[in-house]
Every structure is written in C-alpha cells, then in structure tokens.
Amino acid sequence: MFQFNDLREELAQYLDHDKIAKISQAYAVAATAHEKQIRQTGDPYIIHPIAVARILAAQRMDFETIMAALLHDVLEDTNVDKESLAKEFGQTVAEMVDGVSKLTQIHFESREEAQAENFRKMLLAMTKDIRVILIKLADRLHNMRTIDALQPERRRRISRETLEIYAPIANRLGMHNIRVEFEDLGFSALYPQRCRVLKARVRKARGNRKQIFKNIEVELKKCFKDAKIPESAIQGREKHLYSIYRKMRSKNISFNEVMDVYAFRVVVPTIDECYRILGLVHNLYKPVPGRFKDYIAIPKANGYQSLHTVLFGPYGVPIEIQIRTQEMDRLAENGIAAHWLYKTSATSVDKAQAWLTNLLSLQKSTGSSLEFIENVKIDLFPDEVYVFTPKGEIMELPGRATAVDFAYAVHTDVGNSCVAAKIDRRLAPLSTRLANGQTVEVVSATGARPNPAWLNFVVTGKARSSIRHFLKSQQRAELILLGQRLLNVALRAITLTIEKIPQETMEDYLNGSEYTDLDMLHEAIGKGERSASLVARQLAGQANQEQAAFGEEGGAMHAPLTIKGTEGMMVKFAKCCWPIPSDPILGLMSAGQGLNIHQETCRRVKKLSPDSSKTVAVQWEEQPEGEFQVELRVEVRNKRGILASLANAVALAGANIDMVKSEDKDGRYTSITIIISVHNRAHLARVMRAIHANKSVSKVTRSIGR
Numbered sequence: 001m002f003q004f005n006d007l008r009e010e011l012a013q014y015l016d017h018d019k020i021a022k023i024s025q026a027y028a029v030a031a032t033a034h035e036k037q038i039r040q041t042g043d044p045y046i047i048h049p050i051a052v053a054r055i056l057a058a059q060r061m062d063f064e065t066i067m068a069a070l071l072h073d074v075l076e077d078t079n080v081d082k083e084s085l086a087k088e089f090g091q092t093v094a095e096m097v098d099g100v101s102k103l104t105q106i107h108f109e110s111r112e113e114a115q116a117e118n119f120r121k122m123l124l125a126m127t128k129d130i131r132v133i134l135i136k137l138a139d140r141l142h143n144m145r146t147i148d149a150l151q152p153e154r155r156r157r158i159s160r161e162t163l164e165i166y167a168p169i170a171n172r173l174g175m176h177n178i179r180v181e182f183e184d185l186g187f188s189a190l191y192p193q194r195c196r197v198l199k200a201r202v203r204k205a206r207g208n209r210k211q212i213f214k215n216i217e218v219e220l221k222k223c224f225k226d227a228k229i230p231e232s233a234i235q236g237r238e239k240h241l242y243s244i245y246r247k248m249r250s251k252n253i254s255f256n257e258v259m260d261v262y263a264f265r266v267v268v269p270t271i272d273e274c275y276r277i278l279g280l281v282h283n284l285y286k287p288v289p290g291r292f293k294d295y296i297a298i299p300k301a302n303g304y305q306s307l308h309t310v311l312f313g314p315y316g317v318p319i320e321i322q323i324r325t326q327e328m329d330r331l332a333e334n335g336i337a338a339h340w341l342y343k344t345s346a347t348s349v350d351k352a353q354a355w356l357t358n359l360l361s362l363q364k365s366t367g368s369s370l371e372f373i374e375n376v377k378i379d380l381f382p383d384e385v386y387v388f389t390p391k392g393e394i395m396e397l398p399g400r401a402t403a404v405d406f407a408y409a410v411h412t413d414v415g416n417s418c419v420a421a422k423i424d425r426r427l428a429p430l431s432t433r434l435a436n437g438q439t440v441e442v443v444s445a446t447g448a449r450p451n452p453a454w455l456n457f458v459v460t461g462k463a464r465s466s467i468r469h470f471l472k473s474q475q476r477a478e479l480i481l482l483g484q485r486l487l488n489v490a491l492r493a494i495t496l497t498i499e500k501i502p503q504e505t506m507e508d509y510l511n512g513s514e515y516t517d518l519d520m521l522h523e524a525i526g527k528g529e530r531s532a533s534l535v536a537r538q539l540a541g542q543a544n545q546e547q548a549a550f551g552e553e554g555g556a557m558h559a560p561l562t563i564k565g566t567e568g569m570m571v572k573f574a575k576c577c578w579p580i581p582s583d584p585i586l587g588l589m590s591a592g593q594g595l596n597i598h599q600e601t602c603r604r605v606k607k608l609s610p611d612s613s614k615t616v617a618v619q620w621e622e623q624p625e626g627e628f629q630v631e632l633r634v635e636v637r638n639k640r641g642i643l644a645s646l647a648n649a650v651a652l653a654g655a656n657i658d659m660v661k662s663e664d665k666d667g668r669y670t671s672i673t674i675i676i677s678v679h680n681r682a683h684l685a686r687v688m689r690a691i692h693a694n695k696s697v698s699k700v701t702r703s704i705g706r
Helices: 002-011 017-033 047-058 063-070 082-089 091-100 111-128 131-145 152-172 176-190 192-226 241-251 255-259 271-284 326-341 347-364 369-379 403-410 412-416 452-456 461-493 503-511 518-527 532-539 545-550 642-652 681-692
Strands: 234-237 262-268 307-312 318-325 384-388 394-398 418-423 426-428 440-444 561-563 571-573 585-590 594-599 615-620 628-637 656-664 669-678 697-702
Touching (some): 017 063, 017 082, 047 063, 063 131, 152 176, 176 192, 192 234, 192 255, 192 262, 192 271, 262 271, 262 326, 271 307, 271 318, 394 403, 412 418, 461 532, 461 561, 518 532, 518 594, 628 681, 642 656, 669 681, 681 697
Parallel strands (some): 262 318
Antiparallel strands (some): 234 262, 384 394, 418 426, 418 440, 585 594, 585 615, 656 669
C-alpha cells in the first residue's frame, strides 16, 4: 500500500476523510485486480492507475473521478465487471470507467477500425460526463511519460495518435499544460533525431538572445513602472519544441526566423488594465499591422481569452505580447480543469459541453467510425474565423470555412437547402472562404438539396457529415424508386402488377430471403444485386428451384423502362458513349451503382450476351427533361482565336460547353475535344452545323463508344 501514500497526502489537501476512505476502497479493489500484472517498464501495474489519479488530484478533481482513475483499467484488463463496480462504488463511477475502457468483445477488420470505434465510444461517454476525457487524458499522459519502455513501432504509433488526436483535444478543452507536454513527448518519441537537433539549436539560441531579451524587458518594466503597474506582471514566454518545429514546417521558414520573435506575457488583475497595458505597449513600440487579436471580446472555441499583439521592437526584432487577467491565465493553462482546480469559472466547461453536443449530432449522421474520427479531426483544427449573422450574432468557424460551412453551422436544414450566400450584402459563391468580421447571409430555397461537389471545399465535420448523410439517404430513396420501377416493368412483361400479387405470397417470399421488407428488396434490385425479372417470376410462381439456385439468369426484360433524364444519382448516363434523347439505348445494371444508360451500339454493351441478366430494356420518354452531355471531336486548322470562335458558335446554338481539351496533330492541325450539354439529337445536329460553318473547321464527329 506504500504506493498509495503519496496520493493520499495530495488528496488530504482538499478532500475530507470520508471521501478519502472511499478512494482507498477503490485502490484496494484495483490493487487486487491488477495484483499479478506487470507493465512494460517492469513496474507493478498498479503504479499506472495511481499515477493517473495523482495527475487528476493535482487538478483537484472530485473523489468520484479519482476513484474512476484508480479503477480505469479493471474492466478491460481484469475479471471485474461493470455491475460489481456499480454496486460497490455507484453507477456514476462505473459509467466513467466503462467510458474509458476499450471495446474488447467485438472483432474489427483492422486496427484502424478498432481504434476509431474505441475513440467514438469514449467521445459518446464524454457527452454524458465530461470527466471521462480528463481521465483519458491523464491516462495517456502517464503512458507517454513511460513510452520509452515500448517497442519502436508501437512507440511511433502511440506518439502519432497522441499528436493527431489527444493533443488537439487537450487544446480544444483549453488544457495548455497537458497539450504542451503531449506535443513535446510525442515529438521526442516520433522524431527523436529531429528533437535532439532542435533542442541543441534552442539551447544555443537562448545564449545569443539573452542581452536583447534583457534590454526589451528593462524597457517594458520602466514603462510599466511609470504607469504604476507592478513589475511582477511581466513574464518571459518561450515556445516549446514542437511548436517551433510545427511552425517551421507549416510556414516553410528557417529556425532563425522562428526564434527571432521575443515573447512576453503580462498578467494583471482586471480587464480594464489589460486594455490600458495594450495602449502602453503600442505607445512604446509600433504595432505590426494586422497582427492584433482581441480574444477577450471574442474568446476562442475553448474559452481562451487574451489580447495578442506583435510590435516592432528595438533592433527591428518583433516582440509578441499576450495580455490577460489572472483568471484568464489560470483558464488558459488548465482549461476545463480550472473549473475544479479554482472553483471559479465554468466558461470552459460550457464551451466544451457545446463542442461535445456538436460531436453527438455529428456521430448520428456518420456511417462508420472511421468517417466519424475523420470529421472529429477536422473539427480539432486550432485556427478560427469569426463572422456575423445578419442579426449581429457572432458565429465561430474553423479557418478556411466557407459559406456552406456557415449555413450548416446555423442549422442542418439551412445547409441542406442553401442555394447562394450574401457576404457583406453582396452575392458570393457558396465556396467562398470566409474572413474575420464578415456578415454572412444564407439564401435558401424550398426543394433545394446538397450538391456532392460541396464535399470538395467544406471544412467543418458537421457540414461534411450532413452532406454525406443527405446524399446517402437520397441515394437509398432513389435506389428504392429505381428498384420499384424495374420490378413493375418486369411484372408487366409477364402480365402482372405488384397489386395483383397476394400479400401472403409477398410475405412468404420476403421471409424466405434476406430482405425484411419490400423497400429492402426494391433497394437490392435498384443496386443491381438482384435481377428484377427473376424476382418477378419467383413472385409469380414461375421460377423453379434450379433457376433460383443458378442465380441471376433470365435475360433482359421485354417491357422497356422509360427514362426521363431526371431520375437522380442512381440512373447515370455512360461517359463511354454519351447517350442523348432519340439515341437507341440499353441499360446495364452495375452492382451497388444502379443503372447505367448506354447507346445500343456501345462496345461495352456489345461484349455482353443478348440474354445477360445485367441488361435492362429502356427507352426515352416522349419529352425527356434536362440537358445531356455529349462529346465532340473537332479538327481545326491552327489559327489565333479559334477556341473563342468555337465557343461563340456553340453558345449561339443554345448549348453549354462543359469541358475543352486540345491536342496538336502535325503543327498545322489541332484536334479539339469538347463536352457540351444538349437537349436531344436535333439540338446536337444544330450545334454541329454551327461548328462546321467555321471555315477553320475541317471535321466534326461525335464520340459514340464504338
């Protein structure tokens, strides 16, 4: 029990005897459970949970958190179960321990999937009790302090995970001290050689900087003394190793450029004094334009508050100064832990809770745990941009956020229906990157829906997951509708309709298959996983057991499916032969991708046998809607301005150019490939005549997939 004595002394400074007694009971259970276990360092395993509890005790966490810290590995590594923990220590402690424990009973396809699912489990536990993440951070911190005992490959993997996930989470929760230690320990373990070289360079640079640093400090103290501000308010501030390394990498600058900045922190009692000192330092040295940030008026996402300014100092060196109150300084160093450590501000806890609430909505709209963790990583970017709604409310978004990110931050429905944006009262593309201080207004329309192209530029996890969720839902709805249409056509081919099939027959068919309802059957047909003609014959009682066992034979359907041109994502027009209305067409089912429409003369269609189960008879509606892409090859004589004249001819014929590509043939002639949008073959003929009317054009042909 001697390992527990130091922890007990720490706890005695802020907890009463009864609570320490309960913690001792938790220690006894943990010590017994881990009795025969040894860590990679060679120490008894119980050393680890005690160390985790001491880290949390230093932050003055409550007794339930300390108990959960001591017990945090018993569910995962011993025979103790959750029910016995709840019975002995209460449901709250049991839930916290379970939230930190990994999923060990489920088989995963890969290590990445297991890690992602464990991370998702922990974050969901955090939304119920934020203390779960504090235990996990303390657990990871002690593991990083003892990481040298691990094999190199495992050491690198854990260090990379710490730098990519746990350090950003600590930063997101405002826990500066823990983030810095995570980053320096992770950097040292992941890049040991780089760390040693950088550490030596920093040590040498400090010696060269001492006199300049001292001169600046003397001038600042003299200025503050004249203004009757205590000298003790000024603190020198040094960048930690990983911060220097990251800045060199991200900004592609040399070590000397990073170390050329002299940083100071000024901590005073009140907010009024913060702004007063800002005026004093701006009067002493000239400020660098565009380098002032007021995080007091507009705090960071993690609750961080401070004034930041960069000045032109003596000898032309830049001076970086942070000005904050004592409470802001405590919050900046400890983040949400300051709520327990100082029993003062709950600002950081509120901010963290808002972030966790956002994560909860994020996980509901993501399909896999890997996708979820990808979106969480996006949301952990430290840079922020602050914009205003038309009503003057401040919205906080990650750096490089767009108008679409703003729309989804307002509400998911607003994002799903947005069609345009007004930035500072001027219409702007939805892909526009937002800047600090802009006023953003979203223009939405009933019936509008997300564009898959938005995924190329949105940066927030909420926007990305909401778009994907909508597209998946839309895709499933379109697959069901396509499958329904294909099955109806197949039934009509054997003089049946879905309404004429008895309910009992349909139920018997579904019970004998893997589909729980008719929608699932329609979806499978729409995906191309099930032949509509075979399903139709089975429902009609015409398919024998051998046919069913043989698979998807049965040939193309005789009654054609009509194509409008507006079916959605699951009816695609092939890019190999570019079919347009009035072309003879045939459909090919592609598993998981729906129906692809080809010209009958397309080489891909010709490779299939006439009775292939992949083919679907289709025909155009009398008046198809929308525009259809078609590829043209134009041979022209080299001449200045030829592309402009071709574009003008296409436009005058009422068509749009979607893509242009040119290729020199022999110096005199150039082959130009253009993709245009037309309504039908008659429209295409008008466009081709307009192009051919140009005297520099020698030949115009259409790509038809032969």
